[in-house]
Amino acid sequence: MRRWLGRPRLCLLQAARAAPRPRDPPRAPAGTRGWCGSAAGRPSMTPLPLSYTVFDGPAPQPPLVFLHGLLGSKGNFRAIARALVQRSGRKVLTMDARNHGESPHSATMSYEAMSLDVQRLLRQLHLPKCVLVGHSMGGKTAMTLALQQPDLVERLVSVDISPTESVTVTNFQAYISAMRRVSIPSGIPRSTARRLAEDQLRPVIQVSAVRRFLLTNLVEAEGQYMWRVNLEAISHHMANIMGFPAFHSPYPGPTLFLAGSDSPYVSSEDYPEIERLFPEAEIQYISGAGHWVHADKSQEFITAICNFLLLP
Template sequence: MLRALRFSRWDHSSPLRLVILAKERRAFASNVVTPLSLSYTVFDGPSPQPPLVFLHGLFGSKNNFQSLAKKLVLQTGRQVLTVDARNHGSSPHSSLMSYEAMSADVQLLLHQLHLNRCVLIGHSMGGKTAMVLSLQRPELVERLVCVDISPSETSAVTSFQAFLAAMRAVNIPRGLPRSTARRLAEEQLRSTIQEPATRNFLLTNLVSSEDQFMWRVNLEAISHHLNEILSFPDFQTPYSGPTLFLGGSKSEYISSNDYPEIERLFPEAEIQYVSNAGHWVHADQPQEFLTAVCNFLELPPP
């Protein structure tokens, strides 16, 4: 585990910061978004400290973090929530797929659960959603963990367009048993997606409905908004809370080119890399991931 940087430069209480923050909130409010009620799972813990809220990445679901959530409850005592984003898992589908919309969904969930503060832990797309929420509503976020993602354009390091095309091309006849349907889908994905672990991850989205197998993730909405998902909204006001950017040493999603923007928007950030981990850090090295998160939670506030 390597600690690369720690930033601390912004005067968090300056009048200028408060004016800019108010202007940014009015700008976002002018873009009317109807938040959706998200599907989530709660893992209860005895601690009165703010809960941990996990936000998954593109093509993921709340199930990705269940085993880690249970271990974090035991290790920290905190309540842990795993959440399905809109157009993913068991959450509602919508034609809108923006970070402002996904942030609004999580804010609605926190309001519904009467949670005034939380620790946001987001992977990839979920990490960008967590960043946007932190920048919009910093009073809701005690700490922030961004897993293998930065507040920068990520189209150059992704294969998501190829994944979408391969998934949309899958054709499964009606009436097949699940094992046959899954094998057929995997065979059709293999020509485009050579990595077995990636194919198996995408196949977690294959579900049966009325004698027909289909993708539970909204491929149409994601395809339409993919450029927006791979980018990041413009912000001027930083989030001043404790922040951890946790990357995989074998991944390109957090590079030295991203450090200036991380420093600008998250001046209290630390950047760490987990050895022998790729983009799915929590799946590649779960114990190292847990250790990094628990150590971060124990750090005193700046």
């Protein structure tokens, strides 16, 4: 039975057919598995060695692999990972995407490239199959990998993101612009540096939880404070990050779109494209959660993941 949190009990197909569609979201032209279009002028897609953390569990089932969102890091899912090891017994893996956290920086920033990074790590760790759980940018990376290499993915969870363009609902470009304007003198205590950075972000970013999230990227190196995310590369490739590659072969495995009821990132307008690419998908909305579902409603998030894994 379809499980829904905080929204009417409608199956995906019914909801997609009944949903009003005042406008059609922009779509890339249909293509083959992987990235569509000409390879001419495209940067080399050399996979990068990602930084990761393993939370070990005794269960033999495929591990859960968490992919964070834009401007996040593997630390975003530390508490969630520990809880899921206890609940499921499965091994849980968290990783930093390229240009984020402790992973290498690169001028290339596309979902094809980020999918190859994850595939490289799965091969390195001898993981032939996994449950992919991706939030926002990580959700689009997870969807790309599942659509390209469905045999690697036992199940797929996309957290508060759909396989469509996100440019009309996002504030991330404003966040990045505000972060790039932050100026902090060297040689001051970390607490002072964080307070100065937050003061400079506040005029643009009024929500304190969002400011705290962004400030997790502030690091010190030899007395100088800087952002550990590659803001230049991310800003340059924002159109790629807000978009989604074109596919016409669906992922046939079980898929969960887990969204916040207070977030605009998964709407009824997205249902037809979700159904086309993920025919076995179910959609759940967690009541009272925004875009950062796992932070806003962590217990409900963990329960939804466990239910999707068919755990008692």
